[in-house]
Amino acid sequence: MGEGGLTHLAAVASPPAPPKTRRIPASGRRRKPILPRVWHFASFGAPGVLVYLCFVMAPILISFGYSLTNYNPFNPPVKFVGFDNYRLLFTDEQFLTALKVTTVLTLIVVIVPNVLGLGVALLLDRKGRLYNALRSVFFTPVILSSVVVSIVWSRLLDDRGPLDSLLRALGIEHPPGWLSDPDIALYSVASIVSWQMLGFCVVVYLAGLQGVPSELLEAAEIDGAGPLRRFRAVTWPLLAPSLTINTVVLLISAFKTYDYVKVITNGGPGSGATATIAFNVLQTGFDSNHVGYASAMAVLMLVVVAVVTTVVLNFLRRREVDL
Amino acid sequence: MRRSLALGAAVLLALGGCSVGSNTGGNGGDQEITFLTFETPNLTPAYWDAAIKRVTDKNPGIKVKKLVAPTADGRTSYAKQLLQSGQFPDVLIAVDSAGFAEAGNLYAWTPEELKDFQFPDANPVKGKYYQLPANTQTIPPIYYNKKMFADAGITTTPKTWAELEADADKLEEKGFPPFAIGGGKDGFPSSMILSGLVSTEVYTKVPDWLTQRRRDKVKFADPAFQTAFSKLADLAAKGYVDKTNVSRDYAATEQAFLDGKSAMYPMGNWFAANADTKKHDFEVGVFNFPTEDGKLVVPAYTGGGMIVNAKAAHLDAAKKFALGFQLDKDQLDASVKADGLFPAIKGYTPPGDVGPTFKAGYDLYTQAVQQNAVVHAFRWETADDGLLPGMKDKVDQAAQDVITGRKSVADACAFLDTEWAKAG
Numbered sequence: 001m002g003e004g005g006l007t008h009l010a011a012v013a014s015p016p017a018p019p020k021t022r023r024i025p026a027s028g029r030r031r032k033p034i035l036p037r038v039w040h041f042a043s044f045g046a047p048g049v050l051v052y053l054c055f056v057m058a059p060i061l062i063s064f065g066y067s068l069t070n071y072n073p074f075n076p077p078v079k080f081v082g083f084d085n086y087r088l089l090f091t092d093e094q095f096l097t098a099l100k101v102t103t104v105l106t107l108i109v110v111i112v113p114n115v116l117g118l119g120v121a122l123l124l125d126r127k128g129r130l131y132n133a134l135r136s137v138f139f140t141p142v143i144l145s146s147v148v149v150s151i152v153w154s155r156l157l158d159d160r161g162p163l164d165s166l167l168r169a170l171g172i173e174h175p176p177g178w179l180s181d182p183d184i185a186l187y188s189v190a191s192i193v194s195w196q197m198l199g200f201c202v203v204v205y206l207a208g209l210q211g212v213p214s215e216l217l218e219a220a221e222i223d224g225a226g227p228l229r230r231f232r233a234v235t236w237p238l239l240a241p242s243l244t245i246n247t248v249v250l251l252i253s254a255f256k257t258y259d260y261v262k263v264i265t266n267g268g269p270g271s272g273a274t275a276t277i278a279f280n281v282l283q284t285g286f287d288s289n290h291v292g293y294a295s296a297m298a299v300l301m302l303v304v305v306a307v308v309t310t311v312v313l314n315f316l317r318r319r320e321v322d323l
Numbered sequence: 324m325r326r327s328l329a330l331g332a333a334v335l336l337a338l339g340g341c342s343v344g345s346n347t348g349g350n351g352g353d354q355e356i357t358f359l360t361f362e363t364p365n366l367t368p369a370y371w372d373a374a375i376k377r378v379t380d381k382n383p384g385i386k387v388k389k390l391v392a393p394t395a396d397g398r399t400s401y402a403k404q405l406l407q408s409g410q411f412p413d414v415l416i417a418v419d420s421a422g423f424a425e426a427g428n429l430y431a432w433t434p435e436e437l438k439d440f441q442f443p444d445a446n447p448v449k450g451k452y453y454q455l456p457a458n459t460q461t462i463p464p465i466y467y468n469k470k471m472f473a474d475a476g477i478t479t480t481p482k483t484w485a486e487l488e489a490d491a492d493k494l495e496e497k498g499f500p501p502f503a504i505g506g507g508k509d510g511f512p513s514s515m516i517l518s519g520l521v522s523t524e525v526y527t528k529v530p531d532w533l534t535q536r537r538r539d540k541v542k543f544a545d546p547a548f549q550t551a552f553s554k555l556a557d558l559a560a561k562g563y564v565d566k567t568n569v570s571r572d573y574a575a576t577e578q579a580f581l582d583g584k585s586a587m588y589p590m591g592n593w594f595a596a597n598a599d600t601k602k603h604d605f606e607v608g609v610f611n612f613p614t615e616d617g618k619l620v621v622p623a624y625t626g627g628g629m630i631v632n633a634k635a636a637h638l639d640a641a642k643k644f645a646l647g648f649q650l651d652k653d654q655l656d657a658s659v660k661a662d663g664l665f666p667a668i669k670g671y672t673p674p675g676d677v678g679p680t681f682k683a684g685y686d687l688y689t690q691a692v693q694q695n696a697v698v699h700a701f702r703w704e705t706a707d708d709g710l711l712p713g714m715k716d717k718v719d720q721a722a723q724d725v726i727t728g729r730k731s732v733a734d735a736c737a738f739l740d741t742e743w744a745k746a747g
Contacts, residue, residue: 073407074422074712093741154507158575159567160584179507179570182729266508269569270724271717271738286400288713288746289422 060302066295074289085296095297097272098280101186102255105276108190109197109254114246116194117201118239122231124202125209135206139199146196150263153192154179182273185265189274193260197253201246208242209235244316248309255305258282277301353386354637356413356644359402361392364574365596365662377654378647385640396509396573413635414645417627419705422712424448430631430638439650441667445625446706454705457628457649458664461621461688462522462700463515463589465612466598466680470605471499471586480610482617484554491563494586502558503585504726505576506569510719512576513569514702515589516555517722519612521701522622524551527614530698534708536743543739552725552732559726566727592684596663599678609683611691621691622700625667711746714739 067085071078089095120138124131141149156163157178167175178188212235220230258278261267267275267283275283277297285294360371368391375387390405390412392398399419405411406428423429431451437443445456467480472490475497481487491501505512525532525547535541542548558564571579580588581603588594589612598607614620629645631638648654655666656674663681665688666673673685691697702710702718710718721739724730730738 073403074426076426092745154570154572157570159565159570160575160579177567177570180567180727182724182727185570263508265570266510267716268510268720268723269506269727270729271720273729283713283716286403287716288711289403290713290745 060299063295064299066292067299069292071292071295072289073291078292081292085293086300088293089296089300094272094275095277095280098275098277101272101274102257102276102278104186105190105193105257106251106254108187109193109257110247110250112191112194113197113201113250114243117198117246118205120198120202121205121209125206135202138202141196142199142203144196146259147263149192149196150260153195154264157188179265180269182269185269186274189257189260189264192264193254193257197250200249204242204246205239208239212238240316240320244313244320247316248313251309251312252305255301255308354384354640355386355388356635356637356641357388357390358644359390359392359398359405359412359415359418361395361398361417363395363662364577365593366395367661370657370661374648374654374657377651377657378644381651382640382643382647385644387644396511411632411634413632413637413641414629415632416629416648418630419709420446420448420453420630421706421709423630424451424453424706428633429453430633430635430642436642436646439669441669442625445667446704446708448706454626454630455628455645455649456625456667458658459623459625459667459688460591460593460627460664460700460703461623461684461691462591462703463519463612463622464592464609464684464687465519466580466588466590466594467608467610468499468580468583468586468605469608471497471583472608475499475586480608481613482611484613484615486617487613488558488563491558491561491587495561495563499586500565500584501563501586502565503576503580503588504564504568505571505573506719506723507572507575509573509576510716510723511702512571512573512590513726514719514722515591516558516564517552517718518701518703519589519622520551520554521548522698523612523614523620526622526698526701527618527620531708533699533701533704533710537707537711543736543743544733549732549736552721552736555722556725556732559728564726569723569726592665592681592688593663595678595681595684596661598680599663607680609680609687611687619691619694619696621688621697623688623691623697624700624703624705626705627664711743713746714743717742717746 068080068082069078070081070085124135124138155161158164159175159177159180163178164175176184179185216234216238217230220234225233256278257276261274261276261279262282265274267273267279272280278301281294281297281301284290284297358375360366362368362371371389371391375389379385379387392401394401398415398417402411402415402418402423406423411428420429424431425448431453432455434443437452437456440456442456442459443452446452446454471494472480475490475493477490477493481490494501502516504515521532528547529535529541532541536543555564559566568576568579577588577590577594577597579585581597581601583603583605595609611619611621628649631641631645635641650668652671655668655671658664659666659673659677659681663684665685673681677685688697699708702715704710717739721730721735724738725732725735
């Protein structure tokens with residue numbers, strides 16, 4: 001073998017260096033160019049971002065803009081009034097009443113379906129056809145239109161409706177004015193909203209209950225824990241995420257209650273007995289044409305909902321973390 | 324990229340194609356106009372379809388697209404929503420012209436176009452006339468159950484307020500609830516008695532009271548208004564007006580009277596249509612709203628007709644349709660039978676086959692016109708002499724507050740003044 005042959009061997013043993021182009025990553029796949037990657041993510045995100053900007057952010061910003069004016073589409077010109085609308089809100093008896101009504105309604109709608117929903121879910125957390133059927137029964141109101149529910153309940157609770165007729169037949173000559181007594185009407189409306197939301201809570205709690213490991217419950221039982229202790233020590237802490245979901249959803253739903261009030265009582269009886277903030281916003285904006293003032297109410301409501309929801313969410317999440 | 328641009332262009336074209344208000348008409352030379360109606364138990368979809376057909380048959384170049392307000396009582400609010408979203412219809416019926424007119428959205432009718440109307444100067448807005456004064460409604464006469472009156476020993480209908488209270492007392496003693504009122508999602512049945520009281524007591528002394536209220540020369544808290552309002556409070560305090568009834572909507576209120584649950588029903592004359600056609604097992608009578616001294620005073624509202632969008636694509640067609648609708652004899656007869664209206668058209672006489680309740684109410688109104696005893700109907704005015712936007716609901720609320728005992732008359736009047744200041 002001559003020198004030339006060695007050279008040839010050396011050439012075979014050490015292959016020529018690759019051409020200086022792009023580096024191939026360790027995985028063996030080529031790194032994609034940055035710009036197409038941005039385009040890739042943008043194409044996924046754009047529709048959502050566009051919808052969010054157009055239908056959430058833009059209306060909020062426009063509303064805030066309106067809230068700083070005296071805008072009335074039927075009484076031009078529009079004038080900038082700064083924070084006057086906000087200042088007026090805090091001396092407006094109707095708005096303060098609406099704030100009170102919304103707070104009471106929210107408290108009821110957050111607490112009642114949560115408590116009853118948990119109870120019903122515990123009862124229905126068993127196997128068998130009957131339980132499946134009962135779950136459907138409890139969930140049915142959730143899928144009904146709130147307007148339909150409102151019409152049906154307003155007929156049932158009417159002074160000459162079946163409930164009062166039954167009470168009269170039982171000897172109660174003057175049944176409560178469910179929708180006509182200003183001191184009762186709000187509780188009636190809140191009960192109707194709670195009734196419809198109950199099924200939602202039941203389903204969420206049932207899902208949570210099915211996620212509780214049976215080994216933990218069995219272990220607790222072996223350790224001598226009774227049903228109540230097992231619920232308190234094992235089930236309830238593990239239901240924390242369900243409680244968070246239910247509370248936040250109910251909180252937001254209750255704050256923006258409009259449809260039930262509009263259909264059942266139209267804000268009455270009388271001046272504002274059941275008028276929520278959302279109801280007042282629509283009335284002020286569309287009936288009285290005071291879009292600027294109504295926008296101030298809407299913005300304030302948004303802030304209140306955001307603050308309350310954030311606080312509640314943080315509190316409930318911390319509880320989940322502490323488990 | 325080219326594909327994305329094409330897709331974007333297609334979306335834009337599609338959106339452009341969907342835009343409202345092109346109104347180009349579909350069939351050949353037809354001029355399409357949009358017409359906002361509303362539906363009630365009296366004014367059914369079939370009524371409107373027949374009415375539209377009647378006019379378009381006589382005006383073949385006009386094609387009408389019917390729109391229906393989601394609720395009868397909320398039709399003006401709905402029209403506002405349509406205006407704000409750029410979908411204001413070309414023709415609207417029984418929608419308050421106030422607000423729309425001042426903002427330049429309505430066509431102002433000329434005296435020549437109004438020459439066939441009996442009261443061409445009804446409902447002026449800054450001196451111009453935007454709503455066709457198509458019909459008159461008396462609000463409220465009091466309908467009554469003749470059998471209950473007879474059973475309670477009442478032989479003549481009351482003319483004074485004292486007589487009305489005495490009759491209510493007799494009815495109550497006999498176990499007949501005196502008045503049917505309502506409320507719920509329809510506020511106006513709760514303020515009917517208040518409307519009658521203010522019209523007959525306050526307006527007889529100050530006929531342009533609401534015009535003066537707009538100038539801040541009078542207030543709701545003034546003694547005259549409070550005195551009238553306190554009579555409603557007295558009826559409620561005595562139990563003649565049942566506070567539990569404020570949860571009943573309009574349809575249920577009417578049904579309660581027709582079912583014989585109450586002896587008297589203060590309601591607009593449109594009730595006559597149902598009194599003459601709906602099933603009930605007693606004879607319905609009607610008398611004018613009583614006054615303090617028994618003098619004849621009949622509250623009435625003339626208007627309720629069509630308004631036309633000043634910016635309608637086919638303005639002439641819209642005007643032609645509106646005038647054709649409101650002046651057509653067959654259509655007027657149909658409105659009399661369906662909704663108990665009193666057409667305010669020169670030379671018009673109702674058809675001979677109208678029901679007895681309508682006829683009785685029409686006779687009462689005709690006598691009042693002859694004796695020059697007609698005043699405005701409080702809460703129902705719609706122009707410069709009307710309540711400010713949003714105030715009708717507040718009047719209904721104030722009436723309910725007094726009926727349920729939640730507010731005193733003084734507090735309810737103060738509430739109305741506060742709300743008026745906010746609405747101004």
